[in-house]
Structure formats: C-alpha cells, structure tokens
Amino acid sequence: MIHSRHFSIKPLAGGIYALIATEQGGAMSNAGIIDMGGFTIIFDTFNTPQAGRDLREAALQLLDQPIGYVVNSHWHGDHVRGNQCFGDVPIVSSGKTRGLILTTQPQWLERMTPLLPQLNADIAAAAAAVKAATDEDTRKLLNVHHSYLLEIRESIETLAVTCPAVTYDKELTIHGSKRSARLLTLGRAHTECDSVLHLADDSIVFAGDAVAVSNHPLLTDGDPEDWMSALETLRNLDAVCIVPGHGPVSSADSITHMQQYISDLLALCQPYIGLESKPSAAGIPVPEAYMNWDATAVFERNLEFLLSRRLQ
Numbered sequence: 001m002i003h004s005r006h007f008s009i010k011p012l013a014g015g016i017y018a019l020i021a022t023e024q025g026g027a028m029s030n031a032g033i034i035d036m037g038g039f040t041i042i043f044d045t046f047n048t049p050q051a052g053r054d055l056r057e058a059a060l061q062l063l064d065q066p067i068g069y070v071v072n073s074h075w076h077g078d079h080v081r082g083n084q085c086f087g088d089v090p091i092v093s094s095g096k097t098r099g100l101i102l103t104t105q106p107q108w109l110e111r112m113t114p115l116l117p118q119l120n121a122d123i124a125a126a127a128a129a130v131k132a133a134t135d136e137d138t139r140k141l142l143n144v145h146h147s148y149l150l151e152i153r154e155s156i157e158t159l160a161v162t163c164p165a166v167t168y169d170k171e172l173t174i175h176g177s178k179r180s181a182r183l184l185t186l187g188r189a190h191t192e193c194d195s196v197l198h199l200a201d202d203s204i205v206f207a208g209d210a211v212a213v214s215n216h217p218l219l220t221d222g223d224p225e226d227w228m229s230a231l232e233t234l235r236n237l238d239a240v241c242i243v244p245g246h247g248p249v250s251s252a253d254s255i256t257h258m259q260q261y262i263s264d265l266l267a268l269c270q271p272y273i274g275l276e277s278k279p280s281a282a283g284i285p286v287p288e289a290y291m292n293w294d295a296t297a298v299f300e301r302n303l304e305f306l307l308s309r310r311l312q
C-alpha cells in the first residue's frame with residue numbers, strides 16, 4: 001500500500017477513506033476517497049500537484065477501479081491544486097466555486113513564479129536554521145517550515161491550474177451501485193460558496209473547510225453569520241462522522257465547536273463596535289479554549305477582518 005509523505009489514510013466505512021494531511025507534506029488539507037461501486041469519487045485534491053499525484057495513486061491502489069469524479073469543495077488553493085493529476089476525470093464543483101478558482105488560481109501562480117529566486121534563498125536560510133538549532137523542539141518546528149517551503153517550490157514549478165468542468169447550483173447527487181453521494185452547497189460560509197459531500201447511508205459528511213478541528217478556521221473569505229446558519233444546515237444532515245478540511249476526523253461535536261469559535265470571536269470584537277480608533281488584533285490574546293489549536297496565525301487575521309468589518 002502506498003506510503004505518502006503528504007497524508008495518512010483513515011478507513012471510515014466499507015470503501016470510504018479520509019486522507020489526513022501530515023504536518024510536513026504538501027497536502028495542507030484533508031481529502032476523501034469514496035468507493036461508489038464501479039467507480040471512485042475523490043473529494044478535494046490537496047495543495048500541490050505532488051500530493052495530488054499520491055492521492056490518485058492511493059485511490060487506484062485502494063479500490064482498483066476507475067476514478068469517476070473529482071469534487072472541489074471550495075476555491076482555496078489547498079483543496080484544488082492537485083486537480084491536474086486527474087486531467088482525464090470530470091472535476092465537479094458549484095458554479096460559484098468554479099468561477100472563484102478561475103479568478104484566483106492563475107493569478108496566484110503569476111504572483112508566485114517571480115518569487116522563485118527569493119524562495120530559493122529562503123529555503124537555503126531555513127536549511128541553515130535547522131542545522132543550527134540547538135534543541136529538538138526548535139529543530140522540529142524549523143524542519144516543518146523548511147519542508148513547507150520545499151513543497152511550495154515544487155508546486156510552483158509544476159502547477160497547471162485545472163478548473164472544474166461540471167458545475168451545479170445547489171446540489172448534485174452521484175449514484176453508484178454501492179451507494180449514492182449527495183453534493184450540496186451550504187451557501188456563503190468559509191468562502192462565498194462551500195460544498196459538502198453527504199453519504200447518508202453511512203452517516204458520513206466530508207465537510208471541506210466548513211468544519212476545521214483543532215485548527216483556527218479562516219473567516220476572512222466568507223461571512224461569519226452566514227457560516228453559523230450553514231453549520232445548522234450541516235447539523236440537520238445528522239451525520240455521525242464529520243471529515244473536516246483540517247484536523248482529525250470527528251463527530252457532530254465539531255459542528256458545535258465551530259459555532260462556538262465563531263460566536264466567541266464575534267463576542268471578542270463586540271466591545272469595539274462604533275469606536276473610532278481600531279484596536280490592534282495583535283494585542284488581543286488567543287482565548288484559552290483555542291490556545292492549542294493549529295494555524296495560530298489565522299486567529300489574528302480573523303480578528304483583523306472582524307474588527308475592520310465592524311468599524312466600517
């Protein structure tokens with residue numbers, strides 16, 4: 001069986017697998033492999049072509065059947081930059097998500113390509129820092145950063161932006177001989193349009209970034225209030241197992257935790273509504289409940305977003 005530096009494979013039910021991003025690889029987010037009976041669905045394609053390549057290989061090895069469809073949950077690069085590895089397979093997303101991939105991803109590549117010489121210098125500096133580290137914890141942290149830069153360089157050098165070819169508006173159901181998979185949009189939440197994949201018979205939802213577990217979710221590209229309602233829609237699916245876009249596989253509790261996080265951040269910013277001078281997001285400490293969550297830098301970005309929004 002494939003052993004990838006980009007992800008670990010977690011079997012969930014007969015022929016359904018969550019692929020959980022490793023800390024050091026080029027995946028950056030989670031994906032799914034679903035046996036539909038006769039063909040496979042891939043849910044999201046990771047942050048880099050190299051991780052996407054391993055995803056394709058894992059799907060073929062695990063299920064030994066054609067890949068029928070690839071799904072993109074939303075436009076963020078860490079969920080779509082492996083698309084090119086599935087060039088012979090229809091890639092499916094909501095119409096809005098396709099539009100956002102088209103208007104963001106080629107520009108990202110255009111912006112990043114001239115930065116390659118700087119990236120090479122950064123990689124050399126990061127490698128030197130790893131060498132110079134005197135304790136194991138620091139070395140580990142620096143190593144993660146070094147690996148991340150290496151993955152990004154490989155990605156920029158090989159990326160060919162590949163857009164979904166099949167779109168839907170609100171929902172789309174794909175039927176196989178073994179199960180049916182329902183794709184539905186939650187509307188505006190983490191982005192302008194987030195889709196989830198519901199496997200009703202197995203009580204599993206692949207939630208994309210509508211749910212993050214033990215990771216600060218990014219609020220800046222969507223709408224926090226709409227996201228709260230979207231999470232209610234998600235809860236009403238009554239799934240026992242939730243595969244988040246970031247973090248480990250979880251239960252419906254993860255939906256409650258997301259709602260709590262969003263309402264906690266809104267409450268943190270509430271006292272500053274109407275004030276003329278904008279407080280510094282950096283001066284607001286991470287609440288105790290989220291101190292151990294990954295992607296800490298996202299917390300500050302979220303506050304900056306909420307504060308500027310509230311003070312408009």
Ligand SMILES: [Zn+2]
Nearest residue numbers: 074076190209
């Ligand atoms: Zn995202």
